[in-house]
Each structure stands twice: as C-alpha cells, then as structure tokens.
Amino acid sequence: MTATGAAAALTSAPAKVILFGEHAVVYGEPAVAAAVDLRLRVRVARGPAGGPSTINDAPLASAYHHYLSEALKAAGEDKPVAFQVEASVPGGSGLGSSAALVSASLLGLLALAGKADRASPVPRETLARLAYDVEAAAQQGRASPTDTTTVTEGGAILVGRERGPGFLWEITRGERRWSLHKVEPPAMPVVIGFTHERGRTATEVAKVARFVARTGFAKDVIREIGDVAREGAKAAARGDRAQLGKLFDRNHNLLTILGVSTPRLNRLCEVARRHAHGAKLTGSGGGGSMIAVSDEPEACAAAIRKAGGAAWVATLGAQGVRFE
Numbered sequence: 001m002t003a004t005g006a007a008a009a010l011t012s013a014p015a016k017v018i019l020f021g022e023h024a025v026v027y028g029e030p031a032v033a034a035a036v037d038l039r040l041r042v043r044v045a046r047g048p049a050g051g052p053s054t055i056n057d058a059p060l061a062s063a064y065h066h067y068l069s070e071a072l073k074a075a076g077e078d079k080p081v082a083f084q085v086e087a088s089v090p091g092g093s094g095l096g097s098s099a100a101l102v103s104a105s106l107l108g109l110l111a112l113a114g115k116a117d118r119a120s121p122v123p124r125e126t127l128a129r130l131a132y133d134v135e136a137a138a139q140q141g142r143a144s145p146t147d148t149t150t151v152t153e154g155g156a157i158l159v160g161r162e163r164g165p166g167f168l169w170e171i172t173r174g175e176r177r178w179s180l181h182k183v184e185p186p187a188m189p190v191v192i193g194f195t196h197e198r199g200r201t202a203t204e205v206a207k208v209a210r211f212v213a214r215t216g217f218a219k220d221v222i223r224e225i226g227d228v229a230r231e232g233a234k235a236a237a238r239g240d241r242a243q244l245g246k247l248f249d250r251n252h253n254l255l256t257i258l259g260v261s262t263p264r265l266n267r268l269c270e271v272a273r274r275h276a277h278g279a280k281l282t283g284s285g286g287g288g289s290m291i292a293v294s295d296e297p298e299a300c301a302a303a304i305r306k307a308g309g310a311a312w313v314a315t316l317g318a319q320g321v322r323f324e
Ligand code: MEV
Pocket: 018, 021, 022, 023, 024, 025, 026, 094, 096, 142, 143, 144, 145, 146, 147, 201, 205, 282, 283, 284
C-alpha cells in the first residue's frame, strides 16, 4: 500500500436479488439475498484541483447523486474525485445498483486515500459497515444492511435476528439489530425481469413505514413475510425449486398487499409463471424487477421479453466487491 494512495483505481461489485423478505427485513424479519453475475464497474480517479467531483464527466450534485456524495463524506475525501461508472443493470431496477455503486466506489476511494490496494484489501466487514452507513444516510435512515452486505461480501446472505451458522457480523441502528450470515447460494439459475420502470427505494420504504404506523394489519403482513422467508431459507438450502416457487408466489402476494407492486410487475410475474414454479418482485418494488425460479429459464426469459420487460438468466452467488 502506498502512503500517498493510488492516482486511480478500478473496482467492481455485483448486482443482487432478494429471494425473500424485502421490506419486512427493515423491521427485523429475516431475508435471503444473493449476489448475481451482473456487475457494476467504477473507475475512481483524482479530479482536477479546484474543480467539482464528477460522475461520467458531469458535475456531481448532492441533490441527484446522494449515494456518491455520502460515499465521499464517509471516506473522508475532500478533494475532487472523478467517477466513471459502467453498469450491467440499470439504476432503480431493484437489483442493488445503488449498493453496488456505494461498495465499489468506497473501495476505490480507500485506494486513492492509500488505505487499500490489491495486496492489502480492506476487510469486507469494514467496507460493508461503511457502505451500510452511506446507504442509510442516502435513504434518510430507513434501510437494512441486506443489499450492502450482499454486494460487498458476495455469495448468498441470510439476514436474521439471532446469530447462527455462517455468522459474519452484526449491524445495529437505533433499536434494530441485524445478524448477517453467509449461506450456500442455491445451485440454480434465476430469471430476472426488469419492467423498465424505475423504483425509488426511499419512497417505497417510506410508503410501507406509513402503512405499518397506521395499521396492525400491515404489521401482520410483515410478520407473515418473515414466516415465508424462514421457510424460503430452508427450501433454498435444499434446492427445492417447486417449494421455492410456491413461496415466491406467496411472498409476491404479501408485497402486493403492502402496496409496493405495480401492474407491470404483476404482469411480468404472471407471464413468467407459465414457464416457472413461481415468481415475485425483488427489491423495493414501485417498478424495478421481478425474479422467477424455472426449469426452463430461457423460455421464461423469452416470455418476459415478449411482455415488454428486459430479462436475464443469472447465476446466484457471484463474487463480492473487488479490484478489477
Ligand atoms: C431493497 O433492495 C430492500 C428493502 O428491504 C430495503 C432495505 O432492506 O433496506 C426494500
């Protein structure tokens, strides 16, 4: 590691899918997520002295680029930085592009500061904690560490209340506490369908928070999503596709009741189910993406494309953040 730091660093982080438990995990229920082999790449370099920090050559505005502005603060960087970002998944697609951007950018910023390089990478736990703080700040405090830990650590992650096998670390915020675990990624492809509608995590999480504050019914739905996620974690460990599909459908219905699905998400789930054991929205919803578990993934992806979505057949358990 050089004391002065690198002039530039090239890093990448994977996208992620939440198999079970989005939204409910914010309230302490379990969730299962996996990194997928679609990556976001960031080149972080020193910008011209006296100029603004930039993203893809445009000035960085804290009103529009919350995540990068917060990442600069978290890394203690006060000199101009030029970020060049290239992503295989679109922003707002519910596939963790913000978390991947934060994690990959933080690693690059630490390299510029001389605190990390290929030979002495920063511990993943340190990065995951920093990335969570950045994401929570950018989302006005409402976030679980699911996305940031998944894209930083890679593989598959089980989030729970208690420590169990595969325990990685614990993250707390206020009265909430999440125990993060590394689990075996289900050995199966997952079909991802993007609606082309962009969702905003902060908006959807705030919507659910208002519902939960108003009614006991919403709290019951959150608890039931937790039950589905507990069963889902077992089905994923067994590689039981039929059961996973049933649980995807149940999880999707519960998320629809919470108000975070959209007609397009419902439509893509419906067409995917003709070639799948089940399908659900993934991530925060309000647009974004859905996933399906299928024995004929290419036919399932083709049906999603025919219905107007973008589709990928992805492998679960990609490598976490890294230098390229
Ligand atoms: C977003 O990918 C997942 C949510 O559960 C929010 C979070 O966990 O911070 C909706």
